Amino acid sequence: MPLSHNRCQRRKRSKSFRSGTQSIIETGLGRQGVTRDMPNIWFTADFHFGHNNIIRYCNRPFRSVEEMDQTILDRLNASVKANDILYFLGDFCIGNKAKALEHRKQIRCKKIFAVPGNHDKQIRNLTEEFSCLAQQPC
Numbered sequence: 368m369p370l371s372h373n374r375c376q377r378r379k380r381s382k383s384f385r386s387g388t389q390s391i392i393e394t395g396l397g398r399q400g401v402t403r404d405m406p407n408i409w410f411t412a413d414f415h416f417g418h419n420n421i422i423r424y425c426n427r428p429f430r431s432v433e434e435m436d437q438t439i440l441d442r443l444n445a446s447v448k449a450n451d452i453l454y455f456l457g458d459f460c461i462g463n464k465a466k467a468l469e470h471r472k473q474i475r476c477k478k479i480f481a482v483p484g485n486h487d488k489q490i491r492n493l494t495e496e497f498s499c500l501a502q503q504p505c
Contacts, residue, residue: 409447409476412456414439415486416470440473447476455497457484464492471496 415421416439419432429435447453453476460467471479471493481487481497 404448404450406478407448407451409451409453410456411443411453412484413458414455414460414470415458416460417462417466418460418486436470440470444473444475447474449475449477451476451478453479455479455481457482458486459484461486467493468496 416436417432421427422429422432422435427435429438453474459481460470467487478498480499483491
């Protein structure tokens with residue numbers, strides 16, 4: 368049998384192998400045939416929600432604490448999904464329990480592990496709103 372003059376000719380892949388691989392790997396099908404969206408794990412700290420002076424202390428580019436709080440929430444929610452896991456490592460919010468709860472409820476991610484910081488006096492009371500607080504067993 369003569370050799371082909373077209374050296375660029377490629378073998379065709381088996382369609383069944385390609386589609387089988389694609390359906391499991393690219394679409395994320397598990398053993399039961401259910402699509403699973405694996406959660407991402409995020410780490411963050413020092414939002415200082417409600418802390419007006421942090422804008423000046425840390426030279427944050429905001430005109431008001433409301434603008435800062437909303438920008439932080441918008442940027443966080445643009446990244447995290449509802450089933451992601453977020454570790455918050457201190458200084459979530461300054462202010463009363465209601466204010467901290469208001470900010471917590473605006474975060475899309477439902478599973479948040481928190482390590483309270485020195486400004487988080489009220490967050491220590493939000494044991495039901497966070498998946499785990501560092502001073503209690505997880």
